[in-house]
Amino acid sequence: MEIKHIVLRHLKMKLLQPFTTSLGTELDKDFILVEIKSKQGISGWAESVASINPLYKEETVKTNWHVMEDFLIPLLFQKAIEHPDEVTERFKHIRGNYMAKSALEGAMWDLYAKEQGIPLAKALGGIKEKIDVGISIGIQDSVGQLLRLVDENVTKGYKRIKVKIQPGWDVDVIREIRRHFPNIQLMADANSAYTLQDLEQLAALDEFNLMMIEQPIAHDDIIDHAVLQARLKTPICLDESIHSVDDVRKAMQLGSCKVINIKIGRVGGLTEAKKIHDLCAEHQIPVWCGGMLEAGIGRAHNIAITTLPNFIMPGDTAASSHYWSEDIIDPEVTVENGVITVPTAPGIGYEPNRERIAERTLYSKYYQA
Ligand SMILES: O=C(O)CCC(=O)c1ccccc1C(=O)O
Ligand SMILES: [Mg+2]
The missing domain is CATH 3.30.390.10 (Enolase-like, N-terminal domain)
Incomplete structure (x- = not known):
């Protein structure tokens, strides 16, 4: 080049x-x-x-x-x-x-x-032609409003619902969601809002059959997360704490998590993301692709990496129309029944x-x- x-x-x-x-x-x-x-x-x-x-x-x-x-x-x-x-x-x-x-x-x-x-997905060693996606729902003004959004996105076909939690917006909120949606794939993301002092509150989430709880405690920690994981039934997924394949190796060794959220930007690029994917595959740790409210070009990169085989769980790569009145790529990213069809044009496959x-x-x- x-x-x-x-x-x-x-x-x-x-x-x-x-x-x-x-x-x-x-x-x-x-x-x-x-x-x-x-x-x-x-x-x-x-x-x-x-x-x-x-x-x-x-x-x-x-x-x-x-x-x-x-x-x-x-x-x-x-x-x-x-x-x-x-x-x-x-x-x-x-x-x-x-x-x-x-x-x-x-x-x-x-x-x-x-x-x-060739498509970027293929250049990366991806094999999937379609990928499953979920959606990440922020903290709302009321539980009623959150329930309406969950309903709307379940109806659209999103394969997994992630809700943001923090102290004061957690166990009661999750209980309400589960009461209305007993069978959906549901998870929570705390963005480091808790500490080990909150163990009881986090353990109270165990009864709701969550797929995982994402980054419950400090953004730079894998030690306390290991202590916490030993006390929780719910699998912990690390997001903020992971910057490299070495971080993942250490987290696995300590038992800090059971799932990894791969964000290309957080780990320094696609090459490192691939390495993390491969190490996790070797150790039967499922991975999924996180999101950072990307516009179309970042979204296209997320779609490409998600075509690798160990991206087993639905990612946060929702449709362009979920975020923007107009995206910066043609065509926009569309989701049908929770599925994105991976583009086949060379490179990212969408035209800026x-x-x-x-x-x-x-x-x-x-x-x-
Ligand atoms: O829809 C998305 O892009 C995912 C949104 C999301 O959860 C998120 C967005 C910005 C920063 C951090 C996070 C996160 O995964 O923690
Ligand atoms: Mg997160």
Whole structure:
């Protein structure tokens, strides 16, 4: 792959509904869109999942821009890259900054697949033509409102319902959902809202047959999670705590979880995501693809990685229309009865819509190789 230039764009998109978690409420989505153009005129695309505030993880739009501009892009320009796996190697000595690395690496993967003339899913070793998806529902003003949303999305066919929980919005809420929907695949995500002090409250969730509870305690912990998992029947799924295949190995060794949420951005890219997938498959740990309220290009990357065989559980990759009045790709991501048909065109398989991208761009900058 021969890079001609890289374009970074800061986009802002209005969410159709506010998204509330234990971390706060999101009304808009700010993100960096990466376009890497080759000398042959092909563009590889990816989104960074870093948001405007350092609430979910430390990275933000601004820190990503700084790290990409001052460190990662110069490294990409240093010498040619034959295969996207080399990007991870090239970035290895730069600590952390997973989302920044992942956005550039993902654009290189898209470019690579397009140069090969194959779908990104295939380039990654994916095998599924269709993927099952679920939906993530934020904290609501009332239980009645939440029940209406669960009903709406179960009716649409989503294969698994995830609800956000926090102290004061947990056991009673889950009990109500179960009373109305005894048989749905249901799970809860706490985004680190609890500590080991809340053991009783978390153990009270055991009677509701949840598929899993996601990241109940600290964002940087795998030790207390192991203590907690030993006391819970409900499987723990780690999200925030996992940045690498080594993190997963250690979490498995300690017994910190039974399921892994793979987010491409959180683990530094598709190459690392694949490694995590493979290690989990080897140890019969199911994985699923998390979401970060991505626009269409990030969504397309999530769809591609989900085609790998050990993505056994439905992911958070809902339809474009769940988030946006208009997405930035053609066609939009659509979900039929909880299933997405994986695109077969080369690369991410959806066409970025330059007009809509320009309308949503607050700032952009070119970097010449
Ligand atoms: O619909 C989605 O993209 C998933 C939404 C979601 O749960 C989420 C969104 C933003 C940040 C963190 C999380 C999470 O999985 O914890
Ligand atoms: Mg989560």
